Amino acid sequence: MSAEATRGNIWWRWVLVAVIVAVAAVVALWPQLTRTDDKSTATGSTTAPAEPAVAEADRAAAALASCPQPTGAAVGDTPLRGITLDCLADGKPVDLVTALAGKPALINLWAYWCGPCAEELPLLQQFSQQAGTALTVLTVHSDPGTGKALSRLSGLGIHLPGVVDPNSKVRAAVGAPAVLPISVLLRADGTVAKVVVRPFRSVEDISDTVAAELGVRA
Template structure:
C-alpha cells in the first residue's frame, strides 16, 4: 500500500555494464521492490544521485526542487534518489507526503554513500559522468531547481 501511495517513477533500466564507484552495487527499487544495479541503470548518461533520509529536514526541503529539475531536464540528466536509512516505510510515506515521485532505491546500510566517499551528512548530491565516474560530491541542500541546474551545468556541462 505504501508503494502504491507513493506512486514513484520506475527505476531506470540497465543501460550498460556500469562503471565507477557504484559498479556492482545492487539496491531495492523503492517504486516496485525489484533489484537494481545502480551503475548499470545510470550507464551512458549524466546522472544526479541524491542521498537522503526520511528524518532529514533539509532533504525534505530540497526533494521538491530535485523533482522540478528532473522534469525540466527530461532525458538530458537521470535523477535518482538513494534513501540511506533502514526504514523504507517511512521513506515511502515521506515521498508521498512531499508529492515527490522520482525513481529511487533503498540503501539502509549507506553503501552508496561509502562508495562515492561522501561525508557522513545529508543531503548529499552526487553528480556522475556518463562513464560512471564522480564529477562532484555536493554535501549541501539545494534551495531551488535553478541552483540544481547551475550545479549540473558547471560540473557536468549539461545545460537545461
C-alpha cells in the same frame, strides 16, 4: 603429637584436596561455559529485528516512477561499481551503475527524518522535469525505513525514481561524510564528477551546478 592433633591435620589435608579438585573442575569446564555464553549472546537480544515487509499497496500509493534499467552502455572506473540496491517503487534489485550508465545522472542521498532533505526534494523534482531525458535524477534513501521513506515521499508529493540504501553503501563508496543531504553527480559512464555535500537552495542552484560539472543545462 597427640591423636587429636593428628586427626585435625588429616581433616585439613582432606579439605585442601577437595578445594584443589573443585578448582580443577571449574578450570576444565570454563571453555565450554564460555562458548555457551557466547552462543546465547550471538542468538539473543543483540540481533537487530528485521524490517517489516513493505506492503505493495504502500508502494502503489507512493506512485513513484520506475527505476532505470540497464541499457548496456559502457561503464567506466567508478567506486559505485557492484552496488545493488532495492527499488522503492517495486522492491526489485537495481545495479546502480549499469542502470544509470548511458547519460549523466544526479543521485541524491536523503532520509525521511532529514529536514533539509524535505526542502530539497521538491526542487530536485522540478529540476528533473526541466531536464527531461537529458539527465536522470535518482533518490537514494540512506536509512533502513523503507515504509517511512514511502510515506515521506507521498506527503511531499515526490514521484522521482528511488532506491533504498539501508547501509549507506553509496555514501561510503564515494567517501562522503555522514551528513545528509548529499548529491553525487555522475558522468554518462558512471564515473563520479562531483560530490555535493550541501543542500541545493533553488532549481537554479541545481541547474548551475549540473551545468558546471556535467555540461548539461536544464
